[in-house]
Structures are given as structure tokens and as C-alpha cells.
Amino acid sequence: MLNHLQQVTIQAFITALAELDAPLPADLQKQVNQVGAILSTQTKRAIDELAELAKHAYINQLYLQARSNIQTEYHTQERNLKHRNPQKESETRNTPPYITENIAKAPPLDLEKQQSILQASDSVKEAQKIRRGLL
Amino acid sequence: MSKINYPTLDLFIYNRTPESAQQKYENYWNDLDSKHQTEKKESTSNYKIFCQTEEKDEQIDIYYLRKSIQDTYLLYYNCSQDKEYELSQLTHVITKLKNLAVLPQIEKLDPGKLSQNGYLGKTWMISIWTNDSNEFTQDVAANLYHCLINRKHQHQQVGKFLGAEVWEMWCEDTEWGGIDKDSHVMAIVYPDESKFARGAKYYEYWYDLLLYRHKIIWAYQNGRKLKSQLSEQYDKSLIDSTGLSDKGFAQLKKDLQQNTNCLTTYVRNINLLETQQHTIEVNLRNYEKTCEYEFKTATFLEKFSQIVKQKYQTQLEKDYLGLNPGLAILENVTSTIRGMVEIEQAQQERNLNNTVAIFGVGLATSQLTSAVILDQKSPNKDIPFYNTTAFKSSVSWGIAASFFMWIFLYLIRSFQGKR
Numbered sequence: 248m249l250n251h252l253q254q255v256t257i258q259a260f261i262t263a264l265a266e267l268d269a270p271l272p273a274d275l276q277k278q279v280n281q282v283g284a285i286l287s288t289q290t291k292r293a294i295d296e297l298a299e300l301a302k303h304a305y306i307n308q309l310y311l312q313a314r315s316n317i318q319t320e321y322h323t324q325e326r327n328l329k330h331r332n333p334q335k336e337s338e339t340r341n342t343p344p345y346i347t348e349n350i351a352k353a354p355p356l357d358l359e360k361q362q363s364i365l366q367a368s369d370s371v372k373e374a375q376k377i378r379r380g381l382l
Numbered sequence: 383m384s385k386i387n388y389p390t391l392d393l394f395i396y397n398r399t400p401e402s403a404q405q406k407y408e409n410y411w412n413d414l415d416s417k418h419q420t421e422k423k424e425s426t427s428n429y430k431i432f433c434q435t436e437e438k439d440e441q442i443d444i445y446y447l448r449k450s451i452q453d454t455y456l457l458y459y460n461c462s463q464d465k466e467y468e469l470s471q472l473t474h475v476i477t478k479l480k481n482l483a484v485l486p487q488i489e490k491l492d493p494g495k496l497s498q499n500g501y502l503g504k505t506w507m508i509s510i511w512t513n514d515s516n517e518f519t520q521d522v523a524a525n526l527y528h529c530l531i532n533r534k535h536q537h538q539q540v541g542k543f544l545g546a547e548v549w550e551m552w553c554e555d556t557e558w559g560g561i562d563k564d565s566h567v568m569a570i571v572y573p574d575e576s577k578f579a580r581g582a583k584y585y586e587y588w589y590d591l592l593l594y595r596h597k598i599i600w601a602y603q604n605g606r607k608l609k610s611q612l613s614e615q616y617d618k619s620l621i622d623s624t625g626l627s628d629k630g631f632a633q634l635k636k637d638l639q640q641n642t643n644c645l646t647t648y649v650r651n652i653n654l655l656e657t658q659q660h661t662i663e664v665n666l667r668n669y670e671k672t673c674e675y676e677f678k679t680a681t682f683l684e685k686f687s688q689i690v691k692q693k694y695q696t697q698l699e700k701d702y703l704g705l706n707p708g709l710a711i712l713e714n715v716t717s718t719i720r721g722m723v724e725i726e727q728a729q730q731e732r733n734l735n736n737t738v739a740i741f742g743v744g745l746a747t748s749q750l751t752s753a754v755i756l757d758q759k760s761p762n763k764d765i766p767f768y769n770t771t772a773f774k775s776s777v778s779w780g781i782a783a784s785f786f787m788w789i790f791l792y793l794i795r796s797f798q799g800k801r
Contacts, residue, residue, distance in 0.1 A: 328431065328443050329388065329464060330582035337428035337447055340586060345671040349664040350453050351398065351597055352657045353499040354604055354611075 253294045259314035260297050266309050275303055384469050384514035388578065390462035391479040392507040394589065396596045397455050398500035403488050407455070407496055410486035411448060417484045420444065434482065440465055444482055451593050454502060457494065458589070459483045469517055473525045476508055480530060499604075503563030503596035506530045507588070509581060511572040515547050518571045523549040527567050535567070541682020544580050546572040548682060558606040560694065563599050566592075587676040594669040595686060601661035602694040608655045609701040612648060616708045619644040619715075626719060631726040638723050641716040652702070652709055659698050666690050736791050743787040748780030 264271075271279065278300055286293040301310040342348065399407055415422055420434040423443075432444040445460040461479040485493035495501040508526055512518065527535045535551035542548065553565035572578040619641055626634070666687060673683045755772040767773055 328445055328460075328462065330579040331445070331460075331585070333424070333429045333431065333445060333447065334426075336586055336589075337426065337449060339450070342452075343671075343675065345675060346590075346668050347664050348452050349597070349661055349668070351601060351661045352654060353398065354608055354651065354654050355499075 253290065255314060256294050256298055256301075259310055260301055260306075262313035262316075263301070263306050263309035266313070267306065272305060275300065275305060384512050384517045385466050386469050386472055386510040386512045387466050387575070388462060388464055388509075388511060389467060389472060389475045389479065390460065390509040391476055392509070392585075392588075393459040393483060393494075393504060394507070394592050395457040395459075395485070395494040395504045396502035396593055397457070397494075397496040398453060398502065399455050399496050400500055403496045406488050407486060410488075414446060414484060418444070442479070442482065449589065451590060454593055454597070455496070456589055456593065457486070459485070469512065469522065472510070472522065473529050476526055477529045480506075501563075502593075502600045503566070505566040505568065505592050505596070508567070508569040509572065509578065510570075511575055511578040513574065515571045515573060518547065518549075518569075523551065523569055526569055527551045530567055531565055535565070539682055539685055541680060543570065543677065543680040543682075544572070544584075545577045546570045546581060548680070550682060550685075555603065558603045560602045560606070561599050561689070563596060563603070566595075584676070587672060591669065591672045591677065591683075594665040594672065597665045598662050598669065598690055598694065601658040601665070602690075602698065605655055605658035605662075605694075605698040605701065608651050608658065609698075609705065612651050612655070612705045612708070615644050615648050615651070616705070616712070619648075619712055626722055631723070631730070634719060634723045634726060638716070638719045641712065641719060645712050645716050648709060648712055652705060655698065655702050655705070659695070659702065662690065662694055662698065666695070736788075739791065740784045740787045744780040744784030747783035748776040751779040752776035 270276065278296070282293045282296050282300065301307060414430055415425065418432045420432040422430065423433050424431040428449065429445065429447040431446075434442040434444060436442065440463065442461060442463045445458075445462075447456075447458040447460075449456045449458065461482050463475070463479070467475055486496065487493050488496050491498065491501075494504060508530075523538070524535065531553070533553065536553045538549060538551040540547065540549055547570075549569040549571075551565075551567045551569075553562045554560070555562040555565075570581060572581060626637075629637070669690075670687055673680065673687075677683055752772045752775070755775055759771075761767075761770040761772060
């Protein structure tokens with residue numbers, strides 16, 4: 248079974264082929280056929296070879312364009328995340344005019360507590376107690 | 383039993399990240415891809431989306447987002463499944479979604495905490511839609527709370543938001559009396575998909591609103607801790623100046639050292655207590671404004687404002703008013719001790735000067751005497767030096783001169799004392 252990236256490669260290649268106005272040069276066609284012959288038995292090798300063939304000047308530009316389109320489409324279709332827009336959500340929003348910025352200051356850790364950790368007979372236990380807020 | 387759709391779990395974690403933890407946090411973010419065994423769908427510097435495929439090609443979307451809001455880092459985790467379930471399965475589904483979260487663990491702190499004192503808190507939010515919200519009962523909400531927080535909730539309120547029923551639950555912090563910053567859970571039950579979709583547009587506002595909420599709780603807890611530290615420092619300090627005159631110089635110096643240290647810490651902490659009050663004030667204003675502009679119909683959110691006004695602000699104000707006079711007392715007593723130490727020091731220095739003067743005069747007189755005598759008549763070389771007239775006379779005159787010098791200084795001191 249093809250994984251996601253392999254699917255993208257083969258689909259982009261086929262899309263590029265479909266968009267060509269003329270047949271492939273003979274040597275390229277021959278190599279494409281060879282890939283076709285091993286696709287079901289040696290999938291990985293076939294896809295790798297297909298990716299190499301896609302670098303051929305005759306088809307490369309169409310292939311890259313098709314691949315880009317497929318990936319964009321894939322991203323928006325494959326994940327659900329219904330109604331969400333991660334791109335927009337991740338952008339830094341301008342602070343609304345009604346908001347006052349605040350820089351909060353944390354008090355330093357209590358030195359005496361740190362000392363008590365270091366001086367305790369069981370420092371790990373002491374530290375855990377402090378972390379749990381028991382002291 | 384009614385059906386529920388698209389179970390979604392959100393986790394909002396807020397931290398103020400110290401410099402020391404930033405690299406570790408960055409490493410966590412970069413390593414997130416390898417830590418997830420699931421397929422990655424999208425990844426940018428600020429969000430990552432993974433997809434876990436279950437049986438029958440059903441998929442779960444896992445979405446992480448990191449964001450800086452003012453001085454705080456938000457780490458947001460979202461996990462959802464586009465699937466219909468029986469309501470009875472909801473707790474099981476939410477537990478499954480919760481367990482898929484990969485959270486940063488810095489040193490030995492709890493997952494999600496980036497530092498000991500800069501961690502503000504977290505909120506879990508569950509969203510679903512169902513055509514029969516009446517079956518989403520108190521028991522369902524309580525079970526959901528228990529599966530996320532591992533204990534029973536102590537407080538709850540039910541409100542409305544965009545036509546959805548909202549269950550908000552939390553616990554008290556046993557140590558400081560405020561809201562436990564790790565205990566906040568909201569369950570939003572939308573009546574249909576369109577409302578659910580509308581609700582999804584509000585995440586950007588939730589990011590902000592929950593930050594203000596957590597900052598207030600965090601500042602309140604800081605304030606309570608500072609109050610406790612200030613009380614301890616006050617109790618440990620010397621605040622009674624009676625009996626100081628009976629103490630020796632060494633003891634006074636020790637008291638001064640102790641009180642100066644206490645005073646420095648006290649000043650810092652009382653200022654920090656005031657800072658926490660300002661933090662609460664500013665964030666409460668931001669919270670209320672965000673509610674007013676973005677969550678107009680969600681009146682249940684006003685309950686938190688009431689708690690802050692009635693409890694947090696009043697409590698910290700009273701703490702400050704109760705502890706601030708301690709600063710003046712500490713300053714007064716420390717000044718008194720400092721004055722006494724300075725007087726003692728001046729006295730000791732004067733005594734030393736007098737001693738030097740007395741010995742100096744004695745020595746000079748002695749030398750002068752011996753020089754004059756030797757000049758008049760050289761002693762016989764067979765007589766030991768201590769039996770010579772010159773030696774005896776120089777010692778006697780030296781002692782006599784020192785004595786007169788002492789009398790002279792004594793009279794001057796007495797005269798100055800009377801003036």
C-alpha cells in the first residue's frame with residue numbers, strides 16, 4: 248500500500264502526464280514503462296525512479312506544479328479540524344484597544360525553603376513537598 | 383440515549399517562561415514531531431497538526447499551537463474526532479483524547495509547567511454538539527471532570543453561550559484558598575453543528591480571556607504567599623526597642639545585621655504584594671472588557687469577576703494595609719539600633735584615640751627626659767641600664783606625664799559632658 252508521500256508523487260506524475268501536449272520522448276517513455284512494470288512488486292523502488300524521471304526537463308515543471316496543487320488540496324481536505332483556522336489563530340493579533348498590557352512579576356522562590364530542601368535529611372522528599380505546595 | 387458529535391478536547395496552558403527554560407521549551411517544540419507516533423499533516427513554527435488513524439480509517443486530529451500573548455506563552459493542545467458517539471461513551475472518548483497529548487516536561491516539574499514560579503495555570507475545555515442536550519446532566523459533567531482532573535469538582539455553574547449549555551467547574555486551592563489553577567474545566571454542549579462552527583471562531587478570544595483569568599488567580603496566590611512570608615519576616619525581626627540599651631556592642635551589631643536583612647526582604651516583598659494587586663486590577667479590567675466586547679451573552683463568565691472583586695481584591699488590599707505599618711516599625715527599630723551601634727562605635731574610637739594620646743605623651747616625655755639626663759651626665763658603664771638614673775627618671779617622668787595626660791583628657795571630657 249502506498250503511503251501518503253508516494254501517493255502524492257504518483258498522482259502528481261500522472262497529472263503532469265495528462266497535461267502534456269505531446270507524447271513523451273521515446274527514452275523517457277521506455278523508462279516510465281519500466282517503472283510501471285515494477286510498481287506493484289517493488290513499489291518503493293518504482294516511486295523513487297518515478298521521482299527521478301520527474302526531474303526530466305520535458306515534464307519537470309508540470310510535475311512540480313501538480314505536486315504543489317495536490318499538497319495544498321491534501322492539507323485542506325485530509326485533516327478535519329472542522330471550522331478551525333490554525334494559520335489565522337497562530338498569527339499575533341493586534342492588541343484590542345480596550346486591553347491594557349500588563350507585565351506580571353513573580354516573587355522569587357523563598358530562599359529559606361530552598362535552604363530547607365538542601366538541608367533536609369531527605370532533600371528529594373522535601374522538594375516534592377514544596378512542589379506539591381505542602382510547605 | 384442521545385448521540386453526541388465531534389468530541390473535542392482543548393487544553394490551554396499558560397507560562398511565563400524564564401530565559402533558562404526557553405531553550406528547553408524550543409527543544410520540546412522541535413522534538414514534538416518525533417515524539418508523536420502519528421502522521422504529521424502540517425507543521426509551521428507556531429502550530430503542528432498530526433493525524434492518528436484508528437480502526438475503519440477513522441481519524442483523530444491532534445493540533446498544537448504556541449503563541450505569545452503579552453508577557454506569557456500559551457501552549458494550546460486540541461484533539462478532536464469527527465465522529466458520532468453515544469453520550470454514554472463520552473467519558474471514554476475524552477480520556478482517549480486526553481491521553482494523546484504530548485506535553486513539555488522541564489526538569490522534574492509537572493508536564494506543561496515550564497518553571498516553578500512562572501506557571502500560571504491551565505484550563506481544559508470539552509466541546510460537542512448533540513440534538514438532545516437535556517441528557518447532558520450533572521452526572522455526565524461530573525464524570526468528565528473526574529476523568530480530566532482525577533478528583534471531584536467543588537464548584538460549578540451552568541450558563542449559556544451561543545445557544546450552547548456551558549458547564550464550568552473548578553476546585554479550591556487547599557493551601558491559599560483561591561481557585562486551584564489546575565482545576566478549571568469547561569464543557570460546552572452545542573445544540574447543532576452550525577452553533578458548534580460559530581463557537582470555533584471564538585478560540586482566539588478564549589486564548590486571551592483564559593490568560594486574564596489565570597493571571598488573576600496566579601497573582602492572588604503570589605499575594606497570599608507574600609503575605610505569609612511578610613508575616614514570618616515580621617515575627618522574626620526585632621520590633622521592640624526596649625532593652626536595647628542593656629545590650630553589648632557585639633549583640634547590637636548582630637541585631638542590626640538581622641534587622642537590615644529582614645528590612646531589605648520586607649521592602650521587596652511589600653512592593654511585590656502591591657504589584658500583585660496591580661496585576662489583578664489590570665487583568666480583571668481586561669477580563670471584563672473581553673467579556674463585554676467578545677462574550678456579550680455569556681453572563682456566566684461574570685461570576686469570576688464577582689469572586690475576584692469580593693474575595694481576591696479585598697483580601698490582598700487588607701493584607702497590604704495590615705502589613706504596610708510593619709515596614710515603618712521595622713525601619714524605626716532598625717534606625718534606632720543603627721544609631722546605638724554608631725554611638726558605641728564612636729565611643730570605642732574615642733577611647734582608642736585617648737589611649738594613643740596618653741601613651742604618646744608618656745613615651746615622648748620619657749625619651750626627652752632620658753636624652754636630657756644623658757646629655758648632662760653619661761652613666762657608668764658597669765651599672766646595668768635599669769639601675770641608671772636616666773632609665774629610672776625617664777620611666778618615672780613618662781608615667782607621670784601619661785597620668786597627667788589622662789587627668790587632662792578626663793577633665794576635658796567631663797567639661798564637654800556638662801556642656
